[in-house]
Amino acid sequence: MNGKLVQSIREAIALSGLKSGMSISFHHHLRNGDYTLNRVMNEIAAMGIRELTLNASSIFDTHAPLEEHIRNHVVTKINTNYMSAALGHRISEGLMDAPVDFRTHGGRPRDIALGNTPIDVAFIAAPTADCAGNCSGKYGPSACGSLGYAFPDAMYAKKVIVITDNLVPYPMKGWSIPEIYVDYVVEVDAIGNPAGIVSGTTRITRDPVGLIMAETAVKVIQHSGLLQDGFSFQTGAGGASLAAASFLKDVMLRDGIRGSFASGGITGYLVDMLSAGCFESLMDVQCFDLKAVESIRTNPAHQEISAMQYASPAAASAVVDKLDVVILGATEVDTDFNVNVHTDSSGMIMGGSGGHSDTAAGAKLAMIIAPLFRARLPIVTDHVSCISTPGRDIDVLVTQRGVAVNPKNQELMLRLKDAGLPVIPIDELKTMAECITGKPNKPVRSGRTVANVIYRDGTLMDTIQSV
Amino acid sequence: MSKIIRRATAGTLESSDVFVTLEPHDSGVEIELDSVVRNQFGPAILKAVEEVLAECGVNSAKVIVVDRGALDCVIRARVETAVERGKGE
Structure with a gap:
């Protein structure tokens, strides 16, 4: 007897009771290789269901077909933490009537748990599942590693549909999300393309500017007073951030420093640091490459965490609050150290916070690493x-020409100056860049609001205008 | 004064570079600009192209500029090179 296993996505949608005007959700661990969101949306559109709220932890270029569903009013509201340029540019041009609500990786589970963004039906692409819905991302042909961002969806959605391309006998071993949350299970031929699941950005930079920034970043960490036994660390998957992780590993091994954990999106570079003894554990909300997937499957010290445990301000405690150092990117930084990762310099949407605001708020040292300018556009404005x-x-902001410390952190400023690092005021970095690039004309912000940027505590941080 | 007598190009489409194409033209200078930083630097790019052409004594040419965020000095160098390649002896 098995009431959960159904024959098709369409049957599962029908059984879930999904109706026009409801809210659906997706997680993004299959990244740009994901087939599931598009497949489910096509079924929903074909069934004549309309005016849905789409709550997706991130939206990638592969999800560009959403444009058609928005034009046809199948989707009339989007809640997400990140939106890449393909759909982002259309949103900036005014595709949707209702503004997109951007949250953070911690703010999304907070608002789901508090009932601010209720989910009627959650669709969970699962690389392995059994007929009762016990599922995991660690095994199967489409293995993606951690399923961290799918946990709040599984726990709080009214109905949960698990979609898998690797159905195994009950009970599956090593499940992440248990059957208690799952209503229906569907087997499909493929949930994603493994080649797209692995990020293209998880390669160390060879650009000399990036390498100088990475070296400087590690010197800042060394002299911050935080690099000692028990050290905890997070970094993104950008080329310069990965180079910094690689240089940091050399310093930790040379000085015999045994850290506590590294967290966040996990790459092979952090796996190497774990194997070398730099950390006791990895706290993994998302795997960025196959080496990370292999490690979370085989190494008990490499642990899966939910989005709530990673970063939610509504959780009793969260990993980000235990962080010593986080290295983050930026498309723009202003002279008050505010950071933009949502839009490009023309104001077009091409990203989102992800865990940016969460880790910056939690870490003792939040570092931005960015070149003085990119393609003639100064980073500091x-x-x-x-x-x-x-x-x-x-x-602190680290560039190839100098390090700007936020005046609020006088202790760090003194430490870095004493260590002989090139500390300079942030407005001097701006002047330095403009001497090389020329002074850019700032596009005027006009038009209507196409997106709200909601801070992790639920307050409105900023709005994004149509371009 | 230099006359552009053949189609000539300089530069690449890499980020932070510019690809400049010069073509013979009957009268005057005609510039077509495509730039990723047009909003921020459009007038500055046109000014750089016009100044280099004037310095080289080119007063009739069709110029196609595909800019990927090149610095002013790069734009000037690419235009000058294209002129050298396209002008008559």
Whole structure:
């Protein structure tokens, strides 16, 4: 007897009771290789269901077909933490009537748990599942590793549909999300393309500018006073951030420093640091490459965490609050240290906070690493086009020409100056860049609001205008 | 004074570079600009192209500029090179 296993996505949708005007959700661990969101949306559109709220932890270029569903009013509202340029540019041009609500990786589970963004039906793409819905991302042909962002959806949605391309006999071993939350299970031929699940950005930079920034970043960490036994660390998957992780590993091994954990999106570089003894554990909300997937499957010290445990301000405690150092990126930083990761310099949507604001708020040292300018556009401006993370949470900006310390952190300023690092005021970095690039004309912000940027505590941080 | 007598190009489409194409033209200078930083630097890019052409004594040419965020000095160098390649002896 098995009432959960159904024959098709369409049957599962029908059984879930999904109706026009309801809210659906997706997780993004299959990244740009995901087939599931598009397949489910096509079924929903074909069934004549309309005016849905789409709550997706991130939206990638592969989800560009959403444009058609928005034009046809199948989707009339979007809640997400990140939106890449393909759909982002259309949103900036005014595709939707209702503004997109951007949250953070911690703010999304907070608002789901508090009932602010209720989910009627959650669709969970699962690389392995059994007929009762016990599921995991660690095994199967489409293995993606951690399923961290799917936990709040599974726990709080009224109905949960698990979609898998690797159905195994009950009970599956090593499940992450248990059957108690799951209503229906569907087997499909493929939930995603493994080649797209692995990020293209998880390669160390060879760009000399990136390498100088990475070296400087590690010197800042060394002299911050935080690099000692028990050290905890997070970094993104950008080339310069990975180079910093690699240089940091050398310093930790040379000085015999045994850290506590590294967290966040996990790459092979952090797996190497775990194997080398730099950390006791990895706290993994998402795997970025196959080496990370292999490690979370085989190494008990490499642990899966939910989005709530990672970053939710509504959780009793969260990993980000235990962080010593986080290295983050930026498309723009202003002279008050506010950071933009949502839009490009023309104001077009091409990203989102993800865990940016959460880790910046939690870490003792929040570092932005960015070149002085990119393709003639200075990184430091008077006012960022969009405030993604407030300057009060940022401690230091590292560029190839110097390090700017937020005046609120005088202790760090003194430590770095004493260590002989090139500490300079942030407005001097701005002047330095403009001497090389020329002074850019700032596009005027006009038009209507196409997106709200909601801070992790639920307050409105900024709005994004149509371009 | 230099006359552009053949189609000539300089530069690449890499980020932070510019690809400049010069073509013979009957009268005057005609510039077509496509730039990722047009909003921020459009007038500055046109000014750089016009100044280099004037310095080289080119007063009739069709110029196609595909800019990927090149610095002013890069734009000037690419235009000058294209002129050298396209002008008559």
